Amino acid sequence: MTDAGLTLRERKKLRTRHALVDEALRLFTEKGFAAATLDELVEAVEVSQRTFFRMFASKEDVALAPEKELWAAYSARVEAHPPGPSPLPDYVAALRAAVEEMADGWEARFLTSRALCDRTPALVAHSLRHCADVTDRVVALGLAPGQSELERRLLIELFLTAWRWALARWAEDGAPDRAALRSRMDDAFAALPDLAPLLSAAPRHEEARRGVHA
Amino acid sequence: MTDAGLTLRERKKLRTRHALVDEALRLFTEKGFAAATLDELVEAVEVSQRTFFRMFASKEDVALAPEKELWAAYSARVEAHPPGPSPLPDYVAALRAAVEEMADGWEARFLTSRALCDRTPALVAHSLRHCADVTDRVVALGLAPGQSELERRLLIELFLTAWRWALARWAEDGAPDRAALRSRMDDAFAALPDLAPLLSAAPRHEEARRGVHA
DNA sequence: ACGCTTATGCCGGTGACTGGCACTATCTCT
DNA sequence: AGAGATAGTGCCAGTCACCGGCATAAGCGT
Secondary structure, rough: OOOOOOOHHHHHHHHHHHHHHHHHHHHHHHHHHOOOOHHHHHHHHOOOOOHHHHHOOOOOHHHHHHHHHHHHHHHHHHHHHOOOOOHHHHHHHHHHHHHHHOOOHHHHHHHHHHHHHHOHHHHHHHHHHHHHHHHHHHHHHHOOOOHHHHHHHHHHOOOOOOOOHHHHHHHOOOOOOOOOOOOOOHHHHHHHHHHHHHHOOOHHHHHHHHHHHO | OOOOOHHHHHHHHHHHHHHHHHHHHHHHHHHOOOOOOHHHHHHHOOOOOHHHHHOOOOHHHOOOOOHHHHEEEEEEEHOOOOOOOOOOHHHHHHHHHHHHHHOOOHHHHHHHHHHHHHHHHHHHHHHHHHHHHHHHHHHHOEEEEOOOOOOHHOOOOOOHHHHHHHHHHHHOOOOOHHOOOOOHHHHHHHHHHHHHHHHHHHOHHHHHHHHHEE
């Protein structure tokens, strides 16, 4: 599946790319993201810095490679099947499918990347922005003329928050394999309908104004 | 209000801080965030780079100063009045109050900062992370033992998405003053209850699984 | 085997950020 | 008011991410 009809050049490139990701995750985990230098990384993989920067946009980029892979697959899914008027289930389905189509061993790299992210503010920032970029592209997809874009954004944010919650539970789990991730996703997404009653008690203007002058 | 019982040292420090923010916004807007160098900035304000970095954590930090100010005020409000079992109106009220207590001229700086942010990916990343940091601190506040943290996070994300929506509308508005911002906030937060019916149609497992094997 | 494309390496430069240390301005206490 | 404590500031030198340009080599189609 990895080398399906690829030319030798492309395969070589992919190989060094994977080597860079693996070594980066190892190195960053061992020494910390800030303390580890790119020189160490590229020397370990035996490529030049220039090559690194042609494959990755930044030091953060390589650390978040597994996550970007996932969102790329998700993006492709959503573009292939643009969501209908009730998009939430479609988003969820696309993400589930994306998780399933990741290569073998992806979950281990992803987990390492997440752990790194949790203790590295710079990585959090990049992760959030990438997610926001994907969201921006996805929101516009299959949006009927009369439909509200705000509504879409709200639903997507709920979906993302549930996903992040599932991730956090998964990471602190004893068995961080793909089945466990699926199960955490089930739990998190199942909680979404329970939110409805809390929204009908949404702020009316009188209450809000009272807060202003408090 | 600005110089309320502050020592001379503190007032001086605040003055250079404000000068740095103003000049930074001017410079970044004129030349672009990446193209403008810190040397230009500190030379214009006549301070050393070292001083700059004692006041701001990074180049991004100074560009997002108005936003950080707002979230600091918001944070303080929420900490002063921890939200009850239906936290959404409390969050909204806290943000409205925070907007009102900003100093004169804040909205102009904030708008400039937002415009800059919109065309500078690095600023988006930092902005999102800061917001996430605030969220993390706020979620735990006033959370009763039996209450679900996930539920809180979901509500806060809705709240934040509505806020960002209000900001975007405000920015493209003809009159970006504080009254207009209030009005946009009203509109955006009023849309939240409409989301409830869309949640009852949340994903069931069968639908989701179908997507997986598609 | 031959050009053509593409990836890579090397080199030098820029600019954000940091630690150390001396210096000066402000504060505080008597 | 003056002396010592307490910041805040400037200067300098260093590290490191990142990006041009150009030469080289490795893979590709004919």
